[in-house]
Amino acid sequence: MSYRPNIVNFTLAGSNEKEGLYEFKMSLADGTECRVFSQRNPEWTLTNISRLLTTPCPVCHKDFICKCMDQFHEEIIGQINAKQLFEKALS
Numbered sequence: 001m002s003y004r005p006n007i008v009n010f011t012l013a014g015s016n017e018k019e020g021l022y023e024f025k026m027s028l029a030d031g032t033e034c035r036v037f038s039q040r041n042p043e044w045t046l047t048n049i050s051r052l053l054t055t056p057c058p059v060c061h062k063d064f065i066c067k068c069m070d071q072f073h074e075e076i077i078g079q080i081n082a083k084q085l086f087e088k089a090l091s
């Protein structure tokens, strides 16, 4: 697998503070846009990444729903943590 996502923008799209649930809009360097659903407690985790159907999938090139982004949860949470994107999106 040669594809590697590179996050260029990460913004808050919605939240339920009481439940510790957050939704973010994430843009990747190749133009892919995703909704990222996260849970804050006991620590930040990604519960779901869904690609918006604005551009074809960078992995399988389908322009409808696919599961490719599911393979990148670890890579994406790694970049989010390294760049402190949760903190920045919430500040």
Ligand SMILES: [Zn+2]
Pocket: 057, 058, 059, 060, 061, 062, 066, 067, 068, 069
């Ligand atoms: Zn795909």
